[in-house]
Amino acid sequence: MPNLEEYKAKSIVKQEGLNIPDGCVAGDFSDINVDFLKRHKNIVLKSQVPVGSRGKKGGIVVTETSSAEDAFRELIGKEIDFMLPEKLLVEEKIDYSAEYYLSVYSCPEHRGPVLMFSSSGGGDVEEEEGGTVIIPVKINSDKISADFFKKGLSAAGGIEALELDALADIANTLYSVYRKYDCKLVEINPLVKTDEGFIVLDAKMIVDGDAFFRQGEALDLDFVEEIEGRQPTDLELAAGKIDEEDYRGAAHFVQLPVKSIRGQYGDKVKTFIGFNCVGTGASLTVMDEIARLGYFPRNFADTSGNPPASKVYRMTRIILSQDNVGGYVFATCVSSQQLDNTARGIIKAFKEVFSKTGGIPDIPAVMLFRGAWEEEAMELLKEHGLFDQPNVKILDSNYTENDLAGIFDKLYKEWKNGKKL
Amino acid sequence: MVKNFKLVLFSGGNISIDYSKCRDCESKACTKFCQSSTLEPVLKIENGIPVTTDSSKIEKKNWCTECLACELNCGLYGKGAIRIELPLGE
Ligand code: SF4
Ligand code: SF4
Numbered sequence: 001m002p003n004l005e006e007y008k009a010k011s012i013v014k015q016e017g018l019n020i021p022d023g024c025v026a027g028d029f030s031d032i033n034v035d036f037l038k039r040h041k042n043i044v045l046k047s048q049v050p051v052g053s054r055g056k057k058g059g060i061v062v063t064e065t066s067s068a069e070d071a072f073r074e075l076i077g078k079e080i081d082f083m084l085p086e087k088l089l090v091e092e093k094i095d096y097s098a099e100y101y102l103s104v105y106s107c108p109e110h111r112g113p114v115l116m117f118s119s120s121g122g123g124d125v126e127e128e129e130g131g132t133v134i135i136p137v138k139i140n141s142d143k144i145s146a147d148f149f150k151k152g153l154s155a156a157g158g159i160e161a162l163e164l165d166a167l168a169d170i171a172n173t174l175y176s177v178y179r180k181y182d183c184k185l186v187e188i189n190p191l192v193k194t195d196e197g198f199i200v201l202d203a204k205m206i207v208d209g210d211a212f213f214r215q216g217e218a219l220d221l222d223f224v225e226e227i228e229g230r231q232p233t234d235l236e237l238a239a240g241k242i243d244e245e246d247y248r249g250a251a252h253f254v255q256l257p258v259k260s261i262r263g264q265y266g267d268k269v270k271t272f273i274g275f276n277c278v279g280t281g282a283s284l285t286v287m288d289e290i291a292r293l294g295y296f297p298r299n300f301a302d303t304s305g306n307p308p309a310s311k312v313y314r315m316t317r318i319i320l321s322q323d324n325v326g327g328y329v330f331a332t333c334v335s336s337q338q339l340d341n342t343a344r345g346i347i348k349a350f351k352e353v354f355s356k357t358g359g360i361p362d363i364p365a366v367m368l369f370r371g372a373w374e375e376e377a378m379e380l381l382k383e384h385g386l387f388d389q390p391n392v393k394i395l396d397s398n399y400t401e402n403d404l405a406g407i408f409d410k411l412y413k414e415w416k417n418g419k420k421l
Numbered sequence: 422m423v424k425n426f427k428l429v430l431f432s433g434g435n436i437s438i439d440y441s442k443c444r445d446c447e448s449k450a451c452t453k454f455c456q457s458s459t460l461e462p463v464l465k466i467e468n469g470i471p472v473t474t475d476s477s478k479i480e481k482k483n484w485c486t487e488c489l490a491c492e493l494n495c496g497l498y499g500k501g502a503i504r505i506e507l508p509l510g511e
Contacts, residue, residue: 238510246432248483310432310487310507317509344489348505351496383497 004219005048005231007089009203012181012219013188016173019199023091029072032090037065042093045075047085050231054080062093082259083231094199099190102171104178106185106208110136113178115144115171117152119159137175144172166198181219182211235318239301242314249307249337251315252280254300258324261296270294270412271326274319276301276312278342278371279333282401286331286368289405295329295412298322303345306337312345320353327412328365331404334397335371343369343377347384360389364411368404370397391415426471428463431483434507436491442502443470450498454490458483464491 004012007025014020022039025048026032037043045068047059054060059080063071068090076088101118115135135152137144146168153164170191178186185206192201207215232240239253262269273290275297277283287297301319303312320328330346332339346367351359369377374396381387381394393407426438438451451471455462459478463485464471471491478484487505495503 234510241510242432248432308432308487309489310430310434310505313489313507314509341486341488344493347493348489380493384493 004205009205021091027087040092044091046089048087049083051081096192096194098193101189103187182208249305252302272298272324273327274325276330278304278335282333285401293409309341309345313348316349331368339373340376343380364415366393366408368395439502442500446500448498450494451491
């Protein structure tokens with residue numbers, strides 16, 4: 001589900017007719033137009049990392065233009081929730097008298113779009129009591145009726161009658177953005193009231209992943225997994241390409257945050273493992289069992305739905321090209337896919353990644369093959385020399401996820417103590 | 422001289438065969454497990470070298486199932502003549 005960065009969402013609502021502050025996006029201070037800096041005495045620098053409560057986390061800085069360069073350098077180098085921004089949004093500082101919240105989102109309960117308004121916008125809108133009015137918008141209507149909107153809005157209180165017309169227009173623009181770009185959510189927070197009218201100070205758009213085929217190019221989106229709250233990594237982008245044109249089976253890949261796992265679990269983390277599975281149910285059990293022993297997945301991956309060997313090969317290459325990987329675990333559920341093909345994909349990847357050791361992993365590796373073509377898979381792994389290796393254990397359907405974790409633990413400890421290839 | 426073999430794959434990438442290595446190969450293991458998406462395999466041996474069984478199917482999407490068996494078998498039992506290139510992130 002692609003989550004657009006603030007500057008992109010804002011440029012779209014601007015195209016559709018809403019007002020946004022004068023500004024630009026910049027990866028370096030020198031990218032900022034000199035005339036822009038001359039025009040404004042005070043500016044706002046906003047880190048373009050997709051995290052909530054950015055302001056509270058130090059991701060938004062208001063500065064006098066004269067000291068903007070230092071502030072820019074500091075903010076672009078500042079990690080927020082373990083993410084480093086590539087760009088900052090640089091905008092004029094806006095003075096305002098009131099801030100509101102306005103969004104249209106796909107509501108499972110109403111089975112359609114819902115308009116949400118609060119007369120108290122800003123960072124803590126979700127925590128505010130009162131002031132939030134939810135107006136269900138009829139799914140078949142092209143336009144939100146002004147009267148319907150006004151009736152709902154007047155219940156929020158504290159809004160002058162004159163503002164209602166302007167707010168109804170903005171809500172309709174937002175609804176048309178929601179429809180035009182196949183959004184799951186389009187949100188303005190805050191929408192501020194100024195002497196010159198309403199201005200969008202922050203905007204967010206989440207586009208429905210199933211609409212990728214028609215919005216991908218228009219919105220310059222990448223085909224990736226649902227990784228809400230951050231931008232995709234280079235490897236996630238590469239993994240997204242595996243499935244983009246090839247309908248045979250599925251390849252899912254998401255990287256997990258090394259720093260925050262280390263921050264949370266400290267010394268309990270023995271190492272990170274490259275991880276792949278067939279069937280997400282089994283994968284959750286394996287991850288639970290193995291993390292409990294101190295081996296944390298560096299990634300989640302799934303190659304199920306009977307993919308060709310080439311798809312498994314590509315996924316294995318991506319998994320093994322991650323940094324901070326001290327082991328490899330592969331596990332299937334009791335699967336109906338052709339596991340011999342799955343094995344071939346892994347074998348080819350091993351031969352290339354571990355070419356110095358003849359295709360035998362030089363890190364501890366445990367692989368659990370259960371299901372259709374299991375025997376053929378075993379034969380292939382044997383044929384290619386992966387049985388009876390000090391670093392590698394191959395398991396069949398006599399083994400459980402719990403067994404796998406224990407065997408990996410033993411293997412890792414032996415490997416750590418010097419029994420290496 | 423026979424031109425070397427090249428087959429473009431549905432998922433991107435290709436299979437190439439260096440025929441100069443095939444003449445001395447006794448196993449012809451590349452064809453042992455070829456499993457196309459049709460009844461006929463993709464590869465057969467003709468005049469001592471692997472060729473496609475039906476050139477009209479070369480353009481057919483997913484004819485070669487990308488099982489990788491030809492490359493792996495050739496590597497183990499043949500002369501390492503097959504290279505399957507599967508680019509990443511393109
Ligand atoms: S197994 Fe390899 S070397 Fe032998 S014929 Fe086939 S491609 Fe050529
Ligand atoms: S990859 Fe598989 S199906 Fe394709 S030519 Fe090789 S053996 Fe045949």
